[in-house]
Amino acid sequence: PGAIGLNGDGQPTTLGVMGGGQLGRMFVQAAQIMGYFTVVLDPDVISPAGLVSHHHIQTDYLDPQGLVQLMQRCAAITTEFENVPAGALVTLGAARPTAPSADAVAIAQDRIQEKAHLARSGVPVAPYAVIESAADLAAVADDLLPGILKTARLGYDGKGQVRVGTRAELAAAWKALKGVPCVLEKMLPLAAECSVIVARGWNGECVHFAPQRNLHRQGILAVTQAYEENMPLALSQQAVEAAKNIANELHYVGVLCVEFFVLTEGSPERASLGALVVNEMAPRPHNSGHYTLDACDLSQFDLQVRTLAGLPLVQPRQHSAAVMLNLLGDLWVNGVTPRWNAVLALPGVHLHLYGKLQANKGRKMGHLTVTAASAAQANATALQAASLLG
Numbered sequence: 173p174g175a176i177g178l179n180g181d182g183q184p185t186t187l188g189v190m191g192g193g194q195l196g197r198m199f200v201q202a203a204q205i206m207g208y209f210t211v212v213l214d215p216d217v218i219s220p221a222g223l224v225s226h227h228h229i230q231t232d233y234l235d236p237q238g239l240v241q242l243m244q245r246c247a248a249i250t251t252e253f254e255n256v257p258a259g260a261l262v263t264l265g266a267a268r269p270t271a272p273s274a275d276a277v278a279i280a281q282d283r284i285q286e287k288a289h290l291a292r293s294g295v296p297v298a299p300y301a302v303i304e305s306a307a308d309l310a311a312v313a314d315d316l317l318p319g320i321l322k323t324a325r326l327g328y329d330g331k332g333q334v335r336v337g338t339r340a341e342l343a344a345a346w347k348a349l350k351g352v353p354c355v356l357e358k359m360l361p362l363a364a365e366c367s368v369i370v371a372r373g374w375n376g377e378c379v380h381f382a383p384q385r386n387l388h389r390q391g392i393l394a395v396t397q398a399y400e401e402n403m404p405l406a407l408s409q410q411a412v413e414a415a416k417n418i419a420n421e422l423h424y425v426g427v428l429c430v431e432f433f434v435l436t437e438g439s440p441e442r443a444s445l446g447a448l449v450v451n452e453m454a455p456r457p458h459n460s461g462h463y464t465l466d467a468c469d470l471s472q473f474d475l476q477v478r479t480l481a482g483l484p485l486v487q488p489r490q491h492s493a494a495v496m497l498n499l500l501g502d503l504w505v506n507g508v509t510p511r512w513n514a515v516l517a518l519p520g521v522h523l524h525l526y527g528k529l530q531a532n533k534g535r536k537m538g539h540l541t542v543t544a545a546s547a548a549q550a551n552a553t554a555l556q557a558a559s560l561l562g
């Protein structure tokens with residue numbers, strides 16, 4: 173770590189990433205701006221990051237030859253995809269600085285371990301029960317219902333989750349999930365959802381972005397609103413502190429996103445923002461942090477490069493209010509071209525497309541960030557953009 177530009181052999185220092193998705197693509201792009209060569213390991217012949225990287229190793233994540241090639245070419249290695257097998261990170265970590273570590277990723281990959289870690293970090297989580305056996309199922313307390321049954325592993329964008337109201341529904345849902353280890357969470361009344369992104373270095377130094385508010389549709393992030401007026405200051409501070417505690421407790425190195433629920437307080441008619449509860453964490457940059465590319469002096473990907481390369485971390489400064497809209501494959505599936513000319517004619521619109529060649533419903537194809545001098549202006553322009561996109 174600490175290498176930048178040409179190394180001792182007169183070759184550019186090379187950084188590697190496990191995973192070829194859009195997060196890897198934006199990492200690669202940030203690394204290249206600083207003069208790094210990049211290597212992506214992803215089995216897909218065509219991947220968003222593989223398309224823009226200097227080199228693409230097309231093997232399975234656990235292929236020994238692929239991992240050796242990655243180690244030989246790279247000074248340090250990161251990951252963009254939390255389901256990269258932890259075993260691959262163990263192998264890489266033995267030979268090269270690898271961040272985040274296999275341990276941290278293994279915890280974030282498994283909701284059961286994740287919940288235990290969150291409890292160790294002293295942050296509040298939704299009431300829950302682990303369900304690994306018929307006995308666990310029978311022992312579930314009534315007050316966890318209605319709840320959400322979530323598979324312990326491999327869930328994302330709301331996949332691997334079933335909402336259940338009764339014990340019978342719970343039993344049927346667990347059976348439908350093939351009896352895999354699960355977590356049942358009590359359904360909480362949400363006033364809002366937000367996330368905090370922190371970057372922590374090898375020396376334990378930690379910087380953060382202010383909490384952003386997230387709106388989901390069908391379990392997929394749809395909109396992120398990033399500006400100060402988002403949340404009362406006390407709640408913001410609490411969220412940042414919780415995220416830093418979680419990162420410190422993990423001895424985390426790299427970019428970490430922590431997602432929160434803000435519970436509804438008071439009666440339904442006069443609901444307000446209440447207590448903060450940690451939902452989950454992602455051991456990588458996050459979709460809710462994409463606005464940092466356009467609205468901050470350092471993006472979450474710049475910080476990923478800096479943490480990995482052991483470069484100084486500086487507290488990022490947001491210079492514009494921002495609203496991010498995800499662009500899902502649904503926009504293209506009916507063969508209709510979105511009205512890009514009209515969208516791009518709006519002020520402060522930054523279009524990011526990930527180079528995916530196949531548009532499917534619910535697939536993240538790109539995003540659009542609106543930056544503006546005020547939150548009101550960013551929201552107004554984002555509304556116009558959204559209505560043009562239909």
Ligand code: ADP
Nearest residue numbers: 298320327328329330331357358359360388391
């Ligand atoms: P994923 O890994 O798919 O992002 P999450 O656990 O974050 O899964 O759940 C997806 C969404 O479902 C959340 O962003 C939230 O809107 C809703 N949700 C999840 N858990 C709860 C809960 N305990 N109470 C209320 N809503 C929830």
Ligand code: MG
Nearest residue numbers: 329431451452
């Ligand atoms: Mg989530």
